[in-house]
Amino acid sequence: MYKGLKIRLAQGEPAIKDLQKASLPELFRGMPQIDGQKFTDGGKKCLEACPTGAILPDPLRIDLGKCTFCSLCTKANPEGAISFTSEYHMSSSTREGLITDGSVKMIRPEMASEKIRKYFGRSLKLRQVSTGGCNGCELELNALGNVNFDLGRYGIEFAASPRHADGIVVTGPVSKAMSKALYETYEAVPNPKIIILFGVCAISGGVFQDSEEIDRSFLKDFRADLYIPGCPPHPLTFISGIMDWLDRK
Amino acid sequence: MKRLTVQNQRPFELSLVPELTAAEFEAEGRQILSEGSRMMGLFEVEKTSGGKKVLAVFGNNETSQIYIVKCVFPKEGERFRSFAYEFPNTNYFECELAENSGILPEGHPWLRPVRKQNTILGNIPYQFYRVEGDEVHEVAVGPVHAGVIEPGHFRFQCHGETVYHLEISLGYQHRGIEKLLLKADDNKRALLVESIAGDTVIGHSMAYSLAMEALSKTGVSLRASVIRSIAEELERVAMHLSGLSGVANDVGFAIGAAAYGRLRTLVINSLLLISGSRFGRGLVRPGGVMYDLTEGAVKKITENLLIVQKDIAEINDFMFSSTSVMTRLEATGKVHYKWASEVGMVGPAARASGVKTDVRQDFPYGAYRYHATQTVTLDSGDVFARARIRSLEIEESLGFILERFVDIPQGEIFSEVKALRENTGVISLSEGWRGEIMHAILTGPDGKISSYKVKDPSFNNWYGLALSVRGEGISNFPLCNKSFDLSYSGHDL
Numbered sequence: 001m002y003k004g005l006k007i008r009l010a011q012g013e014p015a016i017k018d019l020q021k022a023s024l025p026e027l028f029r030g031m032p033q034i035d036g037q038k039f040t041d042g043g044k045k046c047l048e049a050c051p052t053g054a055i056l057p058d059p060l061r062i063d064l065g066k067c068t069f070c071s072l073c074t075k076a077n078p079e080g081a082i083s084f085t086s087e088y089h090m091s092s093s094t095r096e097g098l099i100t101d102g103s104v105k106m107i108r109p110e111m112a113s114e115k116i117r118k119y120f121g122r123s124l125k126l127r128q129v130s131t132g133g134c135n136g137c138e139l140e141l142n143a144l145g146n147v148n149f150d151l152g153r154y155g156i157e158f159a160a161s162p163r164h165a166d167g168i169v170v171t172g173p174v175s176k177a178m179s180k181a182l183y184e185t186y187e188a189v190p191n192p193k194i195i196i197l198f199g200v201c202a203i204s205g206g207v208f209q210d211s212e213e214i215d216r217s218f219l220k221d222f223r224a225d226l227y228i229p230g231c232p233p234h235p236l237t238f239i240s241g242i243m244d245w246l247d248r249k
Numbered sequence: 250m251k252r253l254t255v256q257n258q259r260p261f262e263l264s265l266v267p268e269l270t271a272a273e274f275e276a277e278g279r280q281i282l283s284e285g286s287r288m289m290g291l292f293e294v295e296k297t298s299g300g301k302k303v304l305a306v307f308g309n310n311e312t313s314q315i316y317i318v319k320c321v322f323p324k325e326g327e328r329f330r331s332f333a334y335e336f337p338n339t340n341y342f343e344c345e346l347a348e349n350s351g352i353l354p355e356g357h358p359w360l361r362p363v364r365k366q367n368t369i370l371g372n373i374p375y376q377f378y379r380v381e382g383d384e385v386h387e388v389a390v391g392p393v394h395a396g397v398i399e400p401g402h403f404r405f406q407c408h409g410e411t412v413y414h415l416e417i418s419l420g421y422q423h424r425g426i427e428k429l430l431l432k433a434d435d436n437k438r439a440l441l442v443e444s445i446a447g448d449t450v451i452g453h454s455m456a457y458s459l460a461m462e463a464l465s466k467t468g469v470s471l472r473a474s475v476i477r478s479i480a481e482e483l484e485r486v487a488m489h490l491s492g493l494s495g496v497a498n499d500v501g502f503a504i505g506a507a508a509y510g511r512l513r514t515l516v517i518n519s520l521l522l523i524s525g526s527r528f529g530r531g532l533v534r535p536g537g538v539m540y541d542l543t544e545g546a547v548k549k550i551t552e553n554l555l556i557v558q559k560d561i562a563e564i565n566d567f568m569f570s571s572t573s574v575m576t577r578l579e580a581t582g583k584v585h586y587k588w589a590s591e592v593g594m595v596g597p598a599a600r601a602s603g604v605k606t607d608v609r610q611d612f613p614y615g616a617y618r619y620h621a622t623q624t625v626t627l628d629s630g631d632v633f634a635r636a637r638i639r640s641l642e643i644e645e646s647l648g649f650i651l652e653r654f655v656d657i658p659q660g661e662i663f664s665e666v667k668a669l670r671e672n673t674g675v676i677s678l679s680e681g682w683r684g685e686i687m688h689a690i691l692t693g694p695d696g697k698i699s700s701y702k703v704k705d706p707s708f709n710n711w712y713g714l715a716l717s718v719r720g721e722g723i724s725n726f727p728l729c730n731k732s733f734d735l736s737y738s739g740h741d742l
Contacts, residue, residue, distance in 0.1 A: 003567045004504055010560060014511045025518075027525040027540070051437035070531050072436055075539075084525075128397045132424045134738045136447025136528055139491070141397045146510040160395035175741075177366075177421045178400055181392050207440045210432070213425035231530065232447065 014147045019239045024086040028234070029069040031087035032062050034101060038081035049076035052200075052207060056099065064090055064098040064229035065203040091228045091241025098203070098227055116225075119192060120166050121246050123155040126196070127165035129185050132175025132214060136232035137199040141169065144235045151239060154248070162186075167194030167225070173201040173208040179215040186222065194225040196242075199232050206231065251277040253317045255676060257612035258463045263672045263691060266319045268302070271329045274320035281307045281316050282336040287593045289315070289676070289687050291342040292702045293350040300324045301350055304700075306676055306689060310611040315676050322352055331357040338593025341712060344370070364420035364741055380406035380413050388723065392421045399737035403726075410722045415715045422741035430701040435535075435666075442688075443530050446705055446739035448491075450526075451477070451484040452681025453703075454533040456688040459614055460677035461535035464692060465667045471616075471658040473537035478616035479653055480520060480529050480538075482646040483550075485682040486557070487516040488734075489597075489639040489646075495731040496636045497568060500577040505568045512557045512564075519550040537663035547654050558647050565640045569633075578633035582717035582729035585630050594713045596684020596706045598733055601638045602630035608680035615679075622649055635732040671696045681706060683736065705739030 016022050024030065036043070036059065043060045050073055054066035062082075073082045092098045130138055141158070144151040151157070159165040162185050174182060186195070197219075200206035208214055226245050228238050251273055253266045269277060282288070290306035300323040307316040320329070331354035333340040343354040345363045347370045354360065361375050362368045369375075379387070385408050392400035400421035406414040429441055442457040443450045455477060462469055490513035497505030517527040524532035524540055532538050568574055584594070589602035599606050607624040609617040625641045627634040674691040684706030693699035714733045718726055 003563070007504060007508060007560075007563055007567055010563065011508060011511060014514075025522055027523075028521060029525045029531075049436060051434070051440050068440055068530075069526075070436075070440055071525070071539075129393060130397075130399045130422075132422050132738075132741075133399075134444040134447030135399055135736060136444070136450075138397050138399060139448055139528070143510075143514070146514060147507045148511065148514045158397055162393075172422070173424060175422060175424050177423055178392065181400065181421070185393050207437065207444055208424045208429065211425040211429055213423055213428075232528070234527070 011147070015150045016148055019149065019236060020243065022236055024088060024234070024236070026086055028086040028088070029071055029084040030234070031085050031090050032067070032100070033083050033085055034060050034062065035081050036060060038079045039077065040079060043077070043081065045076040046073040046082055049073050052209065059101060061099050061101040063204075064100060065095060065227060066200065066206070067229065068200055068206060068231040088234050088236045089240050089244075090230070090237055091226060091244070093226055093245055095203075095224075095227060098229055115192060116194065117246055120194070121248065124167075124242070124246070125157055125159040125165045126167055126169050127159050127162040127185060127189060128169045128171065129178075129182050131170060131172035131178040131182055131202070132208070133172030133199065133201050137171035137201070140232045140235050141171070141198065141238070144238060149235050149239065154243070156242060162188035163190070165189050165193075167196060169196045169198050170202045171198050173205040173211070173214045174216050174218060176213055176215045179218060182218045186218070195222055196226045196228065197224045198228045198238065199230060203227050203229065251318065252281065255315050255317060256313065257315065257608075257614055257678045258459045258675060260463045260466075260670065260673050260675045261317070263674050266304070266317050266674070268319050268321050271320060271322060271326060274305070274318060275330045277318050278305060278332055279335070281318070282332060282339070285309060285311060286316060288336075288339045288342050289678075289685075290689055290702055290704055291339070291346045292689070292700075293346070293352070294319075294691060294700045301327060301352060303346065303350070303352060304689070306687070308612070308678070310606050313612055315612075317676070327351060328353040328355050330355050333357050337591045340592070341708065362420070364423045366418055366420055377404050377418075378406070378414060378416055380408075382408070384408060385413075401737050405723055405726070407723055410724070412718045412721055412723050412726070415718050415726075417711050417715055419711070419737060420741055422738040424742070426742040427701055427703060431698060439534055445703060445742065446707075446736040447528060448488055448736065449484070449681040449683065449686070449705070449739065451481045451529045451533060452679055452686050453688075455481060455615065456677045456679040456686045458533050458535045459679065460675045460688050460690045461666060461669070463675045463677065464669045464673055464690060465535070466670070467536055467664060467666045469537050469664065470660040470662065472660040473662045474616040475653055475657055476523070476538045476542050476662065477533055478620070479542070479650050480523055480532055482650050483516055483520045483523075484529055486643050486646045487513050487520065488682045489643045490516060492639055492731065492734045493636060495734065496578070496632070496728070497574075499728045499731050500574055502568060502571070502574050505564060505574075508560065508564045512560060515553045515557055519553045522546040522549055534663075536666045537661070539663070541662050542657065547657070551651065551654055554647055554651060558644075561640070561643060569637065569640075575633065577728065578636060579629075579631060581632040581725050582721060582732060583629070583631045584713050584717045586628065588716050589630060589713060592712050592716070593709050595709045596680070596682075597638050597642060598635055598710050598713055599684065600624065600626045601634035603628035606685070608678045608685050612678045620649070620653065632728055632732040669696045669698070683707060683734070684709065703742060705736055707736040707740040710735055711740060
C-alpha cells in the first residue's frame with residue numbers, strides 16, 4: 001500500500017490546467033501561414049510538391065481538410081513563404097472554414113445550434129467509428145482520456161454503445177468494408193445527434209483519397225457538424241474545437 | 250542451387266533469381282523450410298499472357314540469410330502443393346496469395362479469405378469454422394468494438410464460458426495501400442508508408458527508406474542512422490508503455506494504467522521534439538532524416554527519459570509484485586514455444602514464448618550494425634510474459650537511447666537519393682515494436698517500382714492470438730488481445 005501511495009505522490013499533478021491555452025513546442029506543425037510576397041515563383045513549386053492537393057492556387061490557400069502537415073511545401077519553397085506555426089486551434093464547423101489563406105490566424109468555429117448546446121453543453125457522450133485509417137487517430141483519441149488531457153473533467157466521454165451516445169466521431173477514409181457498419185452505427189445513435197470528423201482521412205480521404213477501396217457515400221449523405229484537421233490531430237485540437245463549438249470556457 | 254541467397258537490404262538483379270516450375274518450387278520450398286527458415290512473403294510479381302510469376306521469400310534467423318525463389322505458373326496450372334500442413338508458418342501467406350492472385354495451394358488445411366471476406370477461394374464460398382454439440386454456442390463480436398479501437402470481427406465457439414476456437418476475420422481497414430504505393434510519386438509514397446500502421450510510423454518508414462537507399466545505392470550518414478535508431482527506440486518505448494497501460498487497465502489496476510499513460514506522454518512528446526509529430530511522422534525519408542537533432546532537444550529528451558527510467562522501475566515493481574494483478578496475468582492466454590515457433594510468430598509476443606527472434610540482431614540494419622541491442626526472451630508465453638517482456642524492452646531501449654546521446658556522430662543528415670537501378674529487387678527488414686516488418690520492392694526496366702509488397706508483424710501474430718484463447722474463459726479475451734496489441738491496419742493494408 002505504501003508503494004501505491006508513493007507512486008501516486010510521484011505522479012504529481014500531470015493534468016494540463018488550461019487546455020485552451022496550453023502551448024506546444026515550436027517544431028510542432030500546426031496552423032500554416034502563407035506569405036505570398038515571399039514566393040519567387042508564385043507558389044508553383046509548392047503546388048507541385050503537395051502530395052494530397054491541399055494547396056489551392058489563385059490566391060494561394062491551404063485546405064486543412066486535405067493537409068497532412070508533412071511540410072514538403074516549406075521545403076519546396078525555402079524562401080519561407082509557407083510556414084507551420086505551433087497553433088493547434090484549427091477546428092471548424094464547416095468544410096469551407098478549413099480553407100485558409102493564412103491571413104486568418106485562427107479558425108473560430110461557429111456556434112453550435114441552441115438546441116445542441118442545450119442538450120450536450122454539459123455532457124457529451126461520443127461513439128467512435130474507425131473506418132479504414134491507420135490507428136494514428138485512435139491513439140490520439142485514446143490519449144484524450146489519459147491523466148494529462150483528462151477529457152472526462154468536461155463531461156465529454158467515449159461511450160461503448162452507440163445507444164448511449166450523442167454522436168459519432170469518424171476516423172479513417174471510410175473503407176468499402178466499413179461503409180455499412182458506419183451507417184448502422186450512426187442509425188443506432190438516438191436523435192438529436194452529431195457527426196465529428198477526426199483527421200484528414202475522415203475529412204477528405206487524405207493520402208487514400210484516390211483509392212479504389214474506399215466508399216465515402218455516408219459522408220455525402222450526412223453533413224458533419226465539426227471538422228478536426230491533422231494527421232493525426234493533436235488532442236488539444238479536438239478539445240479546443242469541441243469546447244469552442246459548444247461555447248464553453 | 251534453385252534459390253537466390255541475399256542479405257537484408259542488399260539489392261539483387263532480378264535476372265539472378267532462377268525461375269522454377271511448380272514442381273521445382275514445391276521441392277525447393279520444402280527444402281528451405283526444413284532447414285529451419287520461415288516464410289516472410291509470398292506474392293505475385295508479374296502477370297504475363299503466359300501465366301503468373303510468384304516470388305517466395307524465406308528468412309533464416311540463425312544464418313541471417315534471406316532466400317528468394319521464383320515460380321512461374323502457366324495459365325492452365327495455377328496451383329501448387331501447399332506447404333502449410335507440414336510448415337504451419339506458411340498457412341496465412343498461402344491464403345493471401347490465393348486471395349490476391351487466384352493461385353491455389355492444393356491440400357491447404359484451412360484456406361480462407363484474409364482481407365476480402367467475400368472472395369471465393371477454390372470453388373466454395375468460405376464458411377466460418379463451427380463447433381457443434383449440446384450447449385455449444387457461438388459469440389460474434391465486431392467489426393465495431395466497444396472501445397476506441399480499430400474494426401475487426403471475432404467469432405468464438407464456446408462451451409459454457411470456455412472458448413474452444415476463435416476465428417478472427419479482418420479486412421475492414423483495407424484501403425488498398427499496396428496498389429497506391431505503385432501509383433504514388435516519391436513524396437506521396439513516403440506518406441503512405443507512414444500510414445500503413447499509424448503506431449509504427451518509424452518502423453515502416455525505416456524498412457521503406459533502407460530499401461530505397463539500397464535500390465539507388467545511396468549512402469546515409471552515420472548521424473542520420475543514429476537519429477533514426479533513436480526515433481525507432483522512442484517509438485518502441487512509447488508503444489510498450491501504451492500496451493502496459495492497456496494491460497493494467499484491463500485488469501482494473503487503475504494506478505498502473507494512469508502512470509504508464511503519463512510516462513507515454515513524455516516519450517511521444519520527446520519524439521515530437523525530434524520530428525514535430527508525436528508519432529515521428531515526416532522524420533525518416535530515403536536519404537536520411539528531415540530534422541536534425543538539436544542540443545536543446547537532446548537535453549530535454551534526456552530529462553524526460555530519466556524521469557521515465559526512474560518512475561517505471563517503481564511502477565513495474567508495484568505492478569508485477571501485486572498478487573491481484575499477477576493472478577490475472579499468470580497462466581492466462583498461454584502460447585507455448587512449440588506453437589509460437591511453428592506458426593511463425595515474431596516480435597515481443599514470440600520472445601515471450603521463448604522464440605529468439607529480433608531483426609536488430611538476426612538481420613542487423615542501419616545503426617544496429619554498430620550498436621547492438623540485447624534480445625530478451627521469457628518462456629512462459631502467457632499474458633504475464635507478454636507484458637513483462639515489454640517492460641524489459643523499455644529498459645533496454647532507454648539504455649540504448651541514452652548511450653547514443655553521449656556521442657552522436659557529426660555530419661549531414663540528408664543525402665540526395667539517386668535514381669533507382671533497373672530490374673533490381675530488395676528485401677528490407679526492420680524490427681518495429683511489434684516485430685519483423687518486411688518491405689519487398691522490385692523495379693522494372695524503366696527504373697520505376699514495378700512491385701511493392703508489405704508485411705506487418707501483425708500478419709504473423711494474429712493467429713497466435715487465436716491460439717492463446719483456446720481453453721480460456723471468454724472473459725479473458727480482452728486481456729489476451731491487449732497483451733498481443735496487434736495492428737488491424739497493418740494487417741489489412
